[in-house]
Amino acid sequence: MSNSTDETGGFGERLRRARENRELNQTELAAKAGLQPSAIGHFEKERRKPSFANIRSLAKALNVTSDYLLGRTLEMGQATTVFRGEENLSDGDREHIQMMIDLMNQKKAEK
Numbered sequence: 001m002s003n004s005t006d007e008t009g010g011f012g013e014r015l016r017r018a019r020e021n022r023e024l025n026q027t028e029l030a031a032k033a034g035l036q037p038s039a040i041g042h043f044e045k046e047r048r049k050p051s052f053a054n055i056r057s058l059a060k061a062l063n064v065t066s067d068y069l070l071g072r073t074l075e076m077g078q079a080t081t082v083f084r085g086e087e088n089l090s091d092g093d094r095e096h097i098q099m100m101i102d103l104m105n106q107k108k109a110e111k
Helices: 011-021 028-033 038-043 053-061 091-110
Strands: none
Touching: 011 053, 028 038, 028 053, 038 053, 038 091
16 A cells, blocks of 8 residues: 655545545545544544555545555546546535436436
């Protein structure tokens, strides 16, 4: 796991940045990832290193790649990103877009 402290930040900084970008607090992220809220704080302050299973859970909960969290890529985006800039959307924004897509598909199916 990278502990780089260059301009991209280390694991803790990247985790905090992704969490804030998704407009989640530590407790909300912990619930989504199946972890204790205190663990998120420890990871962000780099007092503890997460297991690979925890990295996977955090990446999934934040909808980012584990490579981003580990400092292997500069982009936060998930491999399933469809639209430019999607990685900057909050979970609420994503849910709103998904509702719009579902409505459009429903209308299409009714024709």
